[in-house]
Structures are given as C-alpha cells and as structure tokens.
Amino acid sequence: MAVVIQPKATSHGVGVDKSGPVRRILTFWVPMTLFVVLTLFPFYWMLVASLKPNNELYNLRVFPFWVFNPTLDHYRYLFEKTLYFRWLMNTLLVAVASTAISLAFGILAGYALARLRFWGASILGVAVFISYLVPQTLLFIPMFDVIKTLNVADTYWALILTYPTFLIPFCTWLLMGYFKSIPKELEESALIDGSSRLRAMVEIVLPLAMPGILSAGIFAFTLSWNEFIYALVFITTTPMKTLPVGVVNELIRGDVFFWGSLMAGALLGSVPVALIYSFFVEYYVAGLTAGAVKG
Amino acid sequence: MSTRVTPGIAIGARAPARRRFGDILERENSLGLILMAPAVLILFLFIAYPFFLGIWYSLVNARIGVPGEFVGLQNFIRNAGDGIFQKTLMNTFTYTIITTIFKLFLGMALALLMNQHFPLKNLVRAGLLLPWIIPTALSTLAWLWIFDSTYGIISWALKNMGLIKTNIAFLGDPTLAMGSVIAVNIWRGTPFFAISLLAALQTISQDLYEAAAIDGAGAWHRFKHITLPLMMPVLTIVTLFSIIWTFADFQLVYVLTRGGPTNSTHLLATLAYQIGMSAGELSMGAAISLWMFPFMAALVILVLWYQRRETV
Numbered sequence: 070m071a072v073v074i075q076p077k078a079t080s081h082g083v084g085v086d087k088s089g090p091v092r093r094i095l096t097f098w099v100p101m102t103l104f105v106v107l108t109l110f111p112f113y114w115m116l117v118a119s120l121k122p123n124n125e126l127y128n129l130r131v132f133p134f135w136v137f138n139p140t141l142d143h144y145r146y147l148f149e150k151t152l153y154f155r156w157l158m159n160t161l162l163v164a165v166a167s168t169a170i171s172l173a174f175g176i177l178a179g180y181a182l183a184r185l186r187f188w189g190a191s192i193l194g195v196a197v198f199i200s201y202l203v204p205q206t207l208l209f210i211p212m213f214d215v216i217k218t219l220n221v222a223d224t225y226w227a228l229i230l231t232y233p234t235f236l237i238p239f240c241t242w243l244l245m246g247y248f249k250s251i252p253k254e255l256e257e258s259a260l261i262d263g264s265s266r267l268r269a270m271v272e273i274v275l276p277l278a279m280p281g282i283l284s285a286g287i288f289a290f291t292l293s294w295n296e297f298i299y300a301l302v303f304i305t306t307t308p309m310k311t312l313p314v315g316v317v318n319e320l321i322r323g324d325v326f327f328w329g330s331l332m333a334g335a336l337l338g339s340v341p342v343a344l345i346y347s348f349f350v351e352y353y354v355a356g357l358t359a360g361a362v363k364g
Numbered sequence: 365m366s367t368r369v370t371p372g373i374a375i376g377a378r379a380p381a382r383r384r385f386g387d388i389l390e391r392e393n394s395l396g397l398i399l400m401a402p403a404v405l406i407l408f409l410f411i412a413y414p415f416f417l418g419i420w421y422s423l424v425n426a427r428i429g430v431p432g433e434f435v436g437l438q439n440f441i442r443n444a445g446d447g448i449f450q451k452t453l454m455n456t457f458t459y460t461i462i463t464t465i466f467k468l469f470l471g472m473a474l475a476l477l478m479n480q481h482f483p484l485k486n487l488v489r490a491g492l493l494l495p496w497i498i499p500t501a502l503s504t505l506a507w508l509w510i511f512d513s514t515y516g517i518i519s520w521a522l523k524n525m526g527l528i529k530t531n532i533a534f535l536g537d538p539t540l541a542m543g544s545v546i547a548v549n550i551w552r553g554t555p556f557f558a559i560s561l562l563a564a565l566q567t568i569s570q571d572l573y574e575a576a577a578i579d580g581a582g583a584w585h586r587f588k589h590i591t592l593p594l595m596m597p598v599l600t601i602v603t604l605f606s607i608i609w610t611f612a613d614f615q616l617v618y619v620l621t622r623g624g625p626t627n628s629t630h631l632l633a634t635l636a637y638q639i640g641m642s643a644g645e646l647s648m649g650a651a652i653s654l655w656m657f658p659f660m661a662a663l664v665i666l667v668l669w670y671q672r673r674e675t676v
Contacts, residue, residue, distance in 0.1 A: 101477050111506035178403035187396025200411045202664050204612030206633035210640045210650045211417035234410045237403050295499040297615045313501040335502040346497045350490050
C-alpha cells in the first residue's frame with residue numbers, strides 16, 4: 070500500500086481502528102479537501118466576480134459566494150471597449166513563433182549533445198544548462214539596450230527573439246534526455262544501410278521522440294504565454310502588448326469599479342493554457358519533471 | 365562510410381564539392397558543432413552579451429538617453445548604503461527562505477496524499493496543478509481582489525463571523541503585505557513541488573515498503589528510511605530550482621503591491637525595475653539586478669556539483 074506520514078497514530082484516545090474510516094478521513098480526506106479548496110478557490114472567485122453585475126459585485130449585503138443575476142457584460146466590455154482581442158492575438162503569435170524556433174533549435178542541439186561526440190560538447194552542454202537557470206530579471210535592463218540596438222523595440226520580434234533564451238535551454242535539455250533514451254542501435258543499423266546522419270535523425274529518431282517533442286512544445290508554449298517582464302519592458306504601446314501585461318496595466322482603471330472586467334480578462338486569458346494543458350496533462354507533467362527526475 | 369551522393373565507385377570525380385559538404389555532415393565533430401550553432405548563437409547574443417553589457421552598465425552612470433561615464437563600483441556602494449535597498453535585500457531572502465520551507469513541506473504532504481488511491485485522482489491532480497500553469501500575473505489578480513481593502517472576501521468573512529470589526533488592509537500594512545505576497549507565492553509554487561515529488565515517489569518500488577512492513581517498520585519509519593533517502597536527489601534539485609526562481613521573482617510583487625506600501629515589499633527584481641525603468645536610472649537598476657548574481661552563481665554551482673555527484 071501507499072505510504073503516508075501518519076503522525077502519532079490513534080492519539081485521540083478513542084482507540085480508532087488502524088485502517089478504519091475515521092483515520093482515513095483525518096489523514097486523507099480532510100487535508101486533501103483543504104488542499105483542493107485552497108488551490109481552486111481563487112479561480113472560482115475570479116469566475117464569480119466576472120459574471121456578477123456591478124450592483125451585486127459591490128454590494129456587501131449580498132451573499133458573495135454565488136451569482137444571482139449572471140451577466141456577460143464584463144466580457145462584452147473587454148471585446149468592445151478594450152484591445153483585449155488584439156492582446157490575445159499578439160500573445161498567440163509570439164508564443165507560437167518563439168515555441169517553433171525554440172523547438173527547432175532545441176531538437177538540433179539536443180540531438181547533438183545526446184548522440185554526437187564533438188569538440189566542446191561537454192562545455193556547451195553545461196553552458197546550455199546554466200542559461201536555463203539564468204532568470205530574465207537578471208538581464209532585462211541590458212537586454213532592453215540590445216533590443217533597441219537591433220531596432221525591434223515595440224515589435225513582435227522583440228519577444229520572438231528573446232523568449233528563446235529561456236525556451237531553447239529548456240527544450241534542449243528535455244530533448245537531450247529523451248534522445249538518450251532511444252536505443253542507439255536503431256540509428257546505427259540505418260547508418261550501416263547507407264543512410265546519412267541527418268536522414269537517420271529525421272526518419273528514425275525524431276518520430277520516436279515525438280512524445281518528448283510534444284512535451285517540450287507544450288511547456289514552451291505555456292512559458293511564453295505566461296512571460297511577463299520582457300513583454301512589460303520591451304513593448305510600450307498599448308496595441309502591441311501581450312495579454313498578461315495588457316490586462317495588468319490597462320484594465321485597472323481610475324475609478325474603482327473595474328473588478329468585473331479585470332477578473333473576466335484574467336480568467337479568459339488563462340483559458341488557452343488551461344485548455345492545452347488539460348488535453349496534454351501527461352506530457353506537461355513529463356516536461357515539468359524532466360529537469361527534476363532525469364536531472 | 366560512403367556518402368549517398370552517388371552510389372558506386374565514381375563519387376569523387378563527379379561531385380567533389382557536394383562530397384566535401386556531405387563529409388562535413390557525416391563527421392561527428394563538425395556535425396555536432398553545426399547542429400549546436402543556432403542555439404549557441406541565440407544564447408550568446410541574448411544571454412552572454414547582455415550579461416557583460418549589464419556589468420558594463422553597472423560600472424557607469426547611464427540614465428535613459430544619457431550614455432554615462434565610468435564610475436567604478438560607485439553604484440554598488442550607493443546601493444549598499446541605501447535603506448530601501450537594504451530592506452529589499454532582506455525581503456528577497458525572507459521571501460525565498462520562508463516560501464521554500466512551506467512549499468517543500470506542503471508539496472511533500474500533497475505528493476504523499478496524491479500517491480494514494482482515491483476516486484477522481486487524475487482530475488484532482490490536474491486541478492491542483494492549475495496555479496502553476498496559469499499565468500502568474502493573471503492569477504495574482506484574483507488575489508488582489510481577495511485582498512481588496514473594501515470588498516476583500518477574507519475581511520468580509522471574518523467580519524460576518526464577528527471576529528473583526530474593521531476590514532484588514534492586507535496590502536496596506538508593510539508586514540501584512542509581505543505576508544500576503546509570501547502566501548500567494550506558496551499557493552503558486554506548491555503544485556510544482558507536489559507534482560515533481562509525486563513523480564519521484566512513483567518510481568519507488570512497492571516491494572521495499574512491503575519488505576519493511578514485514579520487518580515491522582511503522583509508517584513513519586518507512587517514510588524516514590525508504591521514501592526520504594530515495595527521494596533525496598529529486599528533492600534537492602527541485603528545491604534548488606525553486607530557490608533560484610523565487611529569488612528572482614518579479615510578477616507576483618509587481619501585480620500585488622508594486623513594492624509598496626512605501627517600498628516595503630520590494631524584491632531585487634521589482635526594485636531594479638522601478639529604479640532602472642520607471643525612474644530611468646539604467647545603471648542603478650542594472651547594479652541592483654546584478655546583486656542577484658553572486659547568489660545565483662552559488663546556487664547554479666551547487667546544482668551542477670550535486671548533479672555531477674549523483675551521476676558518478
């Protein structure tokens with residue numbers, strides 16, 4: 070059976086049976102329910118706020134945990150009165166482009182590090198790993214200078230070029246581990262049959278590595294969708310903003326009664342990543358734990 | 365090994381240029397470097413170069429629009445003597461240490477819970493990971509609403525239970541604000557620990573537990589002598605990664621307090637943004653960011669050292 074920390078069993082003095090239901094409730098269901106409720110409450114709370122009409126949202130006498138007169142006004146406001154849709158499209162474009170670039174470069178680099186013996190391989194491997202650990206907040210000021218020098222500030226390129234700095238190391242590292250798990254013999258027999266290295270890679274290794282490529286891609290996509298500081302610093306005009314920055318910086322208005330549309334914007338902006346994640350949860354978890362478990 | 369340009373013996377004479385290129389792609393040394401080139405180029409241009417540029421920035425007195433002159437370590441000295449900076453450095457450590465301890469324990473507890481059999485297990489697991497998946501800037505907005513000084517739900521609930529008379533200003537008081545920021549980070553980070561540790565738990569063979577149970581080991585002993593030692597590698601790496609990310613955190617504080625009230629909840633990253641970007645003091649901002657570097661470097665070396673030790 071599975072193991073649980075069970076501090077001081079049956080210390081209630083009631084003599085609860087060791088495997089009894091009471092014990093199961095106390096050591097499993099109570100903590101589990103707490104975890105679930107505390108984890109999910111903020112999302113429920115966003116949903117509730119986004120559906121309430123203002124006279125309900127700002128009335129402290131109304132029971133707050135339920136929506137009595139649901140309305141889509143806040144959502145309508147987002148699409149009719151703000152650039153929300155534009156931000157959504159910006160974010161999608163940047164995320165897809167930077168994920169594609171990072172996957173392509175990550176596949177090449179990961180394959181080289183996993184399979185080929187070449188000069189400097191171990192140093193480059195460590196360098197890629199270190200760059201995975203470099204936080205964006207360490208570099209954003211000089212990076213802004215680079216972006217201005219390249220004359221791409223306030224364009225999609227500012228983000229498409231810089232997001233790979235954290236996506237490539239991740240993809241490379243994850244895929245390297247994946248390539249290593251594919252038996253070398255498959256490739257070697259193709260080479261003996263006269264296939265070129267690159268062809269063996271494309272035709273034999275890549276199809277087998279599809280699950281790894283998928284996890285790297287999903288993970289990279291969510292990382293770019295969620296990125297904040299580069300988008301905040303490198304993009305200055307409202308129509309070019311990405312969704313997280315747009316929602317945080319543009320939807321909080323002068324008057325106090327912006328909460329409905331703010332919550333609608335935050336919730337809706339989370340839906341794409343949540344959807345992708347829910348379809349590919351296994352791959353996502355594989356990607357999440359790749360760094361940790363495989364080392 | 366022959367190239368596939370033309371079959372048979374007559375390769376060399378017919379297409380020397382193509383053959384030479386084909387050879388380059390067959391040799392591990394050259395092919396390896398060619399395949400690495402795009403990744404290395406991007407990482408060099410957008411990580412290595414900005415890093416050195418950042419060091420340069422920290423040694424001059426540049427502002428937005430003003431290139432500045434060399435001032436040596438003056439920016440760092442000014443930082444060190446500045447009360448807000450000292451407070452920020454303290455905050456960064458407090459924030460990292462407290463959240464890591466909580467995330468570690470809660471994550472471990474959650475992993476152990478999720479390692480059991482129960483109905484709707486997959487659904488629960490998927491749901492519990494949500495805080496980690498959803499853009500932090502957006503989920504933190506939910507907390508901003510929860511902590512709101514007029515309509516905040518915690519104040520509302522406590523008031524209705526008769527526990528308090530006036531609303532709690534969660535983000536208006538320096539200590540409470542820091543506590544709130546810490547709580548939200550724990551909320552967001554625990555799922556990462558839980559899922560990573562769960563993955564490690566699942567690799568432990570059940571036979572070990574059964575053997576130990578036959579030998580009379582209780583649950584606590586099994587945890588201490590089997591689970592914990594076998595999970596140590598993952599536990600260590602996950603913790604080190606989390607420390608690095610937490611130490612460099614930005615979004616959460618930016619959304620929740622912008623470093624306020626009165627600069628009391630800044631982390632190094634948010635202070636660097638405020639000074640370097642909002643106030644336009646590029647060099648001061650770059651210097652504040654660079655204060656992260658020694659701690660980052662130490663942690664990275666620790667990660668590398670640990671991984672090497674584990675794989676030997």
